[in-house]
Amino acid sequence: MKETTCKKLQEIGAFALAGGCTRKRMNQLVEMIRAARDYRWMAIYKIIKDEFVILAETGNEPPAYPRFPITQGLCGAALESGEPIIDSRSFCVGEILVRKTSTGGFALSHRDDKATDQLKIFRSAEDAIDIAKHDDAGNYRPLKTAPKLRHGWRLDLETLEDLRRALDYFYPGRLAMFAAWKSDKLQITPLRETLERQSGMYRAAARISDSQINDVVADFCRSNGGCLRTILWKRDAEEVIASTKLPKEKFDPAYDQMMASKPPGSPTPATAPIPATIPLLCQEACNLLIAECRKVMKGE
């Protein structure tokens, strides 16, 4: 075990032993654990009769199920087996859920279709091109990271290379950007620089004012109905935030933008933990946003 991990465990252990089990201390304890491992959420449940009942949690949003039967979810499975359960069999990229299969392959589907059996089966990475092309209503999707991926399909793939190819068709370039960002090699371009570079009919976009940018970005890039990417770029070289009208989570790669794309009041149930999520990063304003800036300047 790493020295830093040992130290953190000692700190957490000392904190747990030093005080009583008041709600305040338990809330502090779960936050210490969450922060130590950079988890998105952490909670302590107690078994009362035949239910798991939440005692302490991180964050301000209550879970959908603060209590649930001891036979359900990963908690129920952990109780039954007497072993910790780590769900490393699945992860998410944008709207896509990737599950490892028992044969060593991968099954991809829309995250909303996780519990659906009646799905149309595809078997080639190249099928992702067609699946990603239109939304549920048959409309063309010019922005592949818009939260409008169609439902009702499952893509079964045999190899990791197939998986990489398929994800690149669904979300072009996003895996490469994520890898570059993880290794601190991602080049990030401020919006004003991207605007200044435009030529021809798009030159007009560069005349957009700061307050107009604030509005356009908030409307066009929002995760709820706009785009699921996490914005890394700033408005200009002075590092001004892209839009003060977007929630701070829109700029946080650790945040799952799909959560923001759901209507208020539909949090993920506590019995169905969210798999690890690879963020779709936006390192530079896309052509569609530039076109939107131009439209504002042209009064279209």
Ligand code: SF4
């Ligand atoms: S600029 Fe980035 S976040 Fe905004 S719509 Fe384009 S790709 Fe999405």
